[in-house]
Amino acid sequence: MIILNTGGTFNKIYDPIKGELIVPQNNDIVHDFLKKNFLQIEIQGLIYKDSLEFSDEDRELLLQAIKNCNRKRIVIVHGTDTMDKSAAFVAPYIHNQCVVFTGAMVPYSIDPVEASANLALAIAKVRYTYEDGVFIAMHGIVDRYDRVYKDRARGVFCQK
Numbered sequence: 001m002i003i004l005n006t007g008g009t010f011n012k013i014y015d016p017i018k019g020e021l022i023v024p025q026n027n028d029i030v031h032d033f034l035k036k037n038f039l040q041i042e043i044q045g046l047i048y049k050d051s052l053e054f055s056d057e058d059r060e061l062l063l064q065a066i067k068n069c070n071r072k073r074i075v076i077v078h079g080t081d082t083m084d085k086s087a088a089f090v091a092p093y094i095h096n097q098c099v100v101f102t103g104a105m106v107p108y109s110i111d112p113v114e115a116s117a118n119l120a121l122a123i124a125k126v127r128y129t130y131e132d133g134v135f136i137a138m139h140g141i142v143d144r145y146d147r148v149y150k151d152r153a154r155g156v157f158c159q160k
Helices: 028-036 056-068 083-093 112-128
Strands: 002-007 013-015 020-022 042-049 073-077 098-102 133-138 141-144 148-151 156-159
Touching (some): 028 042, 028 112, 042 056, 056 083, 073 112, 083 133, 083 148, 098 112, 112 133, 112 141, 133 148, 141 148, 141 156
Parallel strands (some): 002 042, 073 098, 098 133
Antiparallel strands (some): 013 020, 133 141, 148 156
16 A cells, blocks of 8 residues: 655645745655554655646646556545546546545644544555545545545535
């Protein structure tokens, strides 16, 4: 198993110099979650952006990382705003792998509860209920990427 960390709200921290939330260029937040939960999982960081800033070139970089990582069980920490677009982008190329996208609506650094629950759900999916394909794990739901959507009016993920 591996975690590919692309940034997103999950990773955001407050930058007192800029006076705003930023996506740091590191894996510290994911490492903190793993340490607190006594988990030893390899992390590979890439992109480090808010998903609203993602381009198709970023999605291609993510796809290549998935293909090249040589693992069947992959969790991707990703921003929630375009998680569905990235999942749809990589899905046609995923064979004999279980790829689970997850993220958070609230930064882990501000309130770790939702972010932790989502990442734990994604890890459980790849570890204990492995299936080939691309999935989204958010807000107590784990399903194929094309059956989960972000209800922007309510601020939660739902099943179709």
